[in-house]
Amino acid sequence: MSEGAAFQFRDPGRARELAALLRRYAPPEPVRIVHVCGTHEMAIAQYGLRSLLPPGVEVLEGPGCPVCVTPTADLDRAVKLALGGAILCTFGDMTRVPGTRLTLAEARARGADVRIVLSAADAVEVARAHPGRTVVFFAVGFETTAPGTAAVLLDHPPANFFVLSAHKLIPPALAALLAAPSRRIAGFLAPGHVSTVIGARAYRAIAAEHRVPIVVAGFEPLDILYAVLLVLRQLREGRAEVENAYPRAVTEAGNVRAQELLREAFEPAPARWRGIGEIPGSGLRVRDELAAHDAARALPVEVEEGEEKPPGCRCAEVLLAQAVPSDCPLFRTRCTPLAPVGPCMVGAEGACHVWYRYGGRPAL
Amino acid sequence: MTEDRITAVHGAGGELMERLLVERILPKFPLRRAGPIGLDELDDGAVVELPPGHVVVTTDSHVVKPYIFPGGDIGALAVCGTVNDLAVMGARPVALTLALVLEEGFPLSDLERILTSAAEVLAELGLPLVAGDTKVMGKGELDGIAINTTGIGVAERVVPDGGLRVGDAIVVTGPVGDHGMALLAAREGFHLAGELRSDVAPLWPLLAPVLATGAVRAAKDPTRGGLAAALNEMARKARVGIEVEEGEIPLRPAVRGVGELLGISPLEVACEGRAVLGVEPDRVDEVLTLLQSHPLGREARVLGRAVPQHPGRVVLATGVGGRRFLEMPLGDPVPRIC
Numbered sequence: 001m002s003e004g005a006a007f008q009f010r011d012p013g014r015a016r017e018l019a020a021l022l023r024r025y026a027p028p029e030p031v032r033i034v035h036v037c038g039t040h041e042m043a044i045a046q047y048g049l050r051s052l053l054p055p056g057v058e059v060l061e062g063p064g065c066p067v068c069v070t071p072t073a074d075l076d077r078a079v080k081l082a083l084g085g086a087i088l089c090t091f092g093d094m095t096r097v098p099g100t101r102l103t104l105a106e107a108r109a110r111g112a113d114v115r116i117v118l119s120a121a122d123a124v125e126v127a128r129a130h131p132g133r134t135v136v137f138f139a140v141g142f143e144t145t146a147p148g149t150a151a152v153l154l155d156h157p158p159a160n161f162f163v164l165s166a167h168k169l170i171p172p173a174l175a176a177l178l179a180a181p182s183r184r185i186a187g188f189l190a191p192g193h194v195s196t197v198i199g200a201r202a203y204r205a206i207a208a209e210h211r212v213p214i215v216v217a218g219f220e221p222l223d224i225l226y227a228v229l230l231v232l233r234q235l236r237e238g239r240a241e242v243e244n245a246y247p248r249a250v251t252e253a254g255n256v257r258a259q260e261l262l263r264e265a266f267e268p269a270p271a272r273w274r275g276i277g278e279i280p281g282s283g284l285r286v287r288d289e290l291a292a293h294d295a296a297r298a299l300p301v302e303v304e305e306g307e308e309k310p311p312g313c314r315c316a317e318v319l320l321a322q323a324v325p326s327d328c329p330l331f332r333t334r335c336t337p338l339a340p341v342g343p344c345m346v347g348a349e350g351a352c353h354v355w356y357r358y359g360g361r362p363a364l
Numbered sequence: 365m366t367e368d369r370i371t372a373v374h375g376a377g378g379e380l381m382e383r384l385l386v387e388r389i390l391p392k393f394p395l396r397r398a399g400p401i402g403l404d405e406l407d408d409g410a411v412v413e414l415p416p417g418h419v420v421v422t423t424d425s426h427v428v429k430p431y432i433f434p435g436g437d438i439g440a441l442a443v444c445g446t447v448n449d450l451a452v453m454g455a456r457p458v459a460l461t462l463a464l465v466l467e468e469g470f471p472l473s474d475l476e477r478i479l480t481s482a483a484e485v486l487a488e489l490g491l492p493l494v495a496g497d498t499k500v501m502g503k504g505e506l507d508g509i510a511i512n513t514t515g516i517g518v519a520e521r522v523v524p525d526g527g528l529r530v531g532d533a534i535v536v537t538g539p540v541g542d543h544g545m546a547l548l549a550a551r552e553g554f555h556l557a558g559e560l561r562s563d564v565a566p567l568w569p570l571l572a573p574v575l576a577t578g579a580v581r582a583a584k585d586p587t588r589g590g591l592a593a594a595l596n597e598m599a600r601k602a603r604v605g606i607e608v609e610e611g612e613i614p615l616r617p618a619v620r621g622v623g624e625l626l627g628i629s630p631l632e633v634a635c636e637g638r639a640v641l642g643v644e645p646d647r648v649d650e651v652l653t654l655l656q657s658h659p660l661g662r663e664a665r666v667l668g669r670a671v672p673q674h675p676g677r678v679v680l681a682t683g684v685g686g687r688r689f690l691e692m693p694l695g696d697p698v699p700r701i702c
Contacts, residue, residue: 012611015684046629048686221684337694359689 009220010047018225019052025232026054032184033057033231034177034321036064036170037191038349039219045358047221059228061354062321063173063273064191066141066166067093067347069319071272074166075099076303078138081164081295082112087130089123090138092116097346100304104138120149120163127161136295140166143197146284147258150265153290164295165284168271170194171202172282176273178210180320187213187231189224192246199254200244211240218246265290272305274343275316315342318351325352326360370470374500381498388476392483395492398459398516402494410494412459417518420455422446425512429700432474434546435561436636439478442511443485444566444636445587451567452583452639453524454575455517457489462513463497467506478509485566523575526601527582528642534598534606534668535641535651537570537661538563539614540591544633545622552626559618565637570660574641579651582642585635589693592631594640595678596692599670602642606678608668608690632693642670 035041041061044050053059063069076099082088088104095104095114108114113133117123123137139149146167153163174188190203195216203214213234217227227245234241244250262284271283286294309316312330317323325331325344335341337353344350354360373380385406390396396403399413424445431438447457462482466475486493542563549560567585574580582602586594591613599606615630623630637660643651648666655661673679680690 010684012683012685015686019685045688046682047684048680048682048688049684051687052685221682221686357691357694359691 009218009222011222014222015052015225018222018229022052022057022225022229022232023054025229025236026057027232027235030056030058031186031235032321033059033187033189033228034062034185035059035189035191035217036062036173037194038065038347038354039193040064040189040191040217040224041349041351041354043219043221043224045354045360049221049224052225053228057228057232059189060321060324061351062177063276063319065344065347065349065351066168067097068315068343068350069168069273069275070094070097070140070166071274072099073272073303073305074164075104076101077301078136078164079104079107080301080303081136081299082107082114083110084301086134086136086299087113087115087126088136088138089115089117089126091140093347094138094140096340097343120152124152124157124161127158131158131160133160134162134299135160136162136164136299138164138166142168142170143194143262146266147197147261150261153265153286153293154261157293159292162293162295162298163286165266165286167266167284168273169268169282169284171198171206172279173273174203174214175206175210176276176279176282177320178206178212185212185321186235187215189217189227189231190214192216192218192249195246195250195254197255197258200242200250200252202254203242207240207242213240214242216242216244216246216250218249273319275319310341313342315344315352318344324360325355328352332356368472370466370468370472370475370500372468372500372502374498385498388472389479392479393493394483394487395490396494398492398494402492403496410459410461412494412516414458414516415518417520418455418522420450420453420517420519420522421514422449422453423512423514424449425510427507427510427700428547429507430550431509432477433550433562436564437478437481438509438511439480439482440485440564441636442513443482444564446513446515447489447491448567448585448636450515450517451571452585453517453519454522454583455519456572457491457515457517457568459492459494459516460486460513461495462493462511465499465501465506465510467501467508468503470508489566489568521578523580523583525582525584525598528598528602528604528670529581530604530670530672531645532581532642532670533645533648533666534595534608534670535643535648535655535664535666536591536614537639537641537655538637538663539616539619540586540635540638541619541623541630541633542616543636544590545619545630548626548628548633549622554622560622563635563637565660567637567639567660570655570658571639574651574654577647577650577654579644579647580641581644584640586638586640587634587636590630590632590634591640592629592678592690592693595690598640598642599678600676602670603675605671605674605676606668607671608678608680610680610682612665612667614663614665631690
């Protein structure tokens with residue numbers, strides 16, 4: 001394949017060399033490496049990379065799909081606002097995630113005005129086009145999408161524009177996974193695009209405190225194999241550091257301007273993650289100065305804060321990287337992308353959805 | 365305005381429609397009968413005389429957006445879609461019917477263009493149009509145009525989807541994903557003129573000599589769901605596994621590129637001028653030589669084989685040396701393309 005630079009990171013010869021090195025560095029005991037990024041899972045599944053890993057080396061997706069980790073209470077809030085007459089704008093996948101009673105798509109079928117947008121800026125356009133209506137942008141995503149929401153909040157949006165923030169931060173989630181009682185996480189692959197924003201330095205405290213290797217990884221097959229190799233090498237050498245295996249996109253400091261936007265528009269707050277529970281400092285709350293545009297304060301609605309867990313669904317363990325989709329009895333039987341039971345099957349980046357589409361970890 | 369657009373009066377079945385039919389539609393089709401009563405008689409039905417063999421009938425409705433797209437239009441598509449279904453059953457097309465449903469206000473110039481390209485495909489195949497119908501729906505009740513075609517064909521030997529046997533070579537007659545990606549790119553407003561075109565074409569001239577060898581045990585046209593759906597159906601119906609080398613799948617760079625950009629696999633989007641064949645292993649060279657001697661089949665390739673393992677499923681050996689199942693697509697990622 002000589003179709004330009006993009007494909008140099010898919011070179012089969014290099015992949016074979018990396019697979020051989022991985023076998024050499026494979027530890028005697030089984031290790032579980034966790035990534036937290038739907039795009040990583042997609043690449044791993046699509047290129048069949050698990051079949052290139054040595055036996056005993058597992059790479060699992062943790063809470064890497066922002067759609068999947070959005071708690072039912074936030075969805076219920078969005079559904080209520082939509083049914084109450086607001087124009088509810090959000091990303092496509094969110095419309096299919098089950099709340100306690102309804103999905104946003106079902107709310108739309110009952111007459112609610114739910115619109116799919118590609119960015120926060122699109123939602124502001126909707127607000128400008130409908131000055132007489134309340135327009136709510138249901139904002140989900142990690143540090144990659146949150147600066148876009150921050151930018152529109154800081155850019156004097158119209159008075160009828162509100163943000164319902166379900167934004168979440170990755171580093172506190174990594175720390176929470178490590179603090180979980182049954183943790184068996186030997187190392188992390190840190191998400192490439194989140195890291196372009198927050199920089200490799202954002203993980204240093206966690207690596208040091210929890211004695212865990214963290215390697216920033218890109219999204220091409222060789223990027224991922226190389227990052228896994230760096231984790232295995234750290235384990236072999238008894239190191240627990242942050243290494244950047246994606247230097248062509250990620251710097252030590254990250255995108256400082258985007259970080260400023262985040263700080264100006266939001267402050268860290270405790271947030272619930274579906275399946276995991278509350279993680280301190282892992283959410284982004286709209287700052288007091290911008291409270292007039294914060295749906296949580298300006299448009300309060302009553303919802304149950306409790307967690308509805310569909311019977312039999314093992315998404316919680318999948319999100320904690322304690323189980324793989326095929327461990328769940330509902331996977332591929334009662335739970336499919338067309339009729340999802342749990343959130344990991346709904347989000348296109350959810351582990352269950354990706355395993356369904358690309359066959360997961362076949363015994364081939 | 366009334367002269368150059370379809371109006372509700374056209375749908376009333378009176379004089380205006382008759383004039384449209386006789387003056388503008390019928391003359392485009394040189395062959396109008398396959399028996400004593402055909403299109404010219406404007407009778408209640410056509411009478412078709414069939415040569416000996418197994419009679420194969422297929423029907424398909426086409427709603428495509430945009431209805432004129434890079435490399436073709438809904439007219440060519442409506443004819444090719446149906447005759448290609450006949451071809452991959454092993455049947456030579458003998459007669460076709462075509463029913464138009466038009467939205468009030470549809471431009472007559474577009475209708476002429478669409479029917480001209482349908483007629484060109486029929487002329488290339490020497491295939492008569494024996495019956496037709498036109499209906500008009502109100503403004504907003506339909507998005508422009510829908511075309512249904514029904515094809516009658518005759519097969520000496522029927523080639524089913526599920527005829528694959530362990531050891532058979534899997535052959536594809538050309539690059540995959542062109543049609544779906546071309547439509548997608550056209551809708552997204554990508555300007556890749558000349559690079560990304562629908563592959564819409566009738567398959568019978570390419571497949572007739574190949575089918576005559578008797579070496580083809582299974583055949584399918586990878587339309588909705590693309591190559592991934594076609595291979596999965598073939599594997600399921602024959603209860604064999606299929607192993608595919610990703611590197612052997614012919615893909616145009618533009619198709620690959622747009623797929624990467626949009627996150628849509630070219631293996632899951634439709635082709636409209638390709639066939640996937642299961643070929644007896646010791647006769648692959650003969651089949652490839654025949655395919656490659658035809659302009660439509662120059663890039664024909666063996667991309668895999670049928671195996672006894674994992675019956676009903678397709679395994680892809682990826683370009684970087686990994687292996688995974690190539691799953692049945694959930695649904696075409698691109699709606700309304702055929």
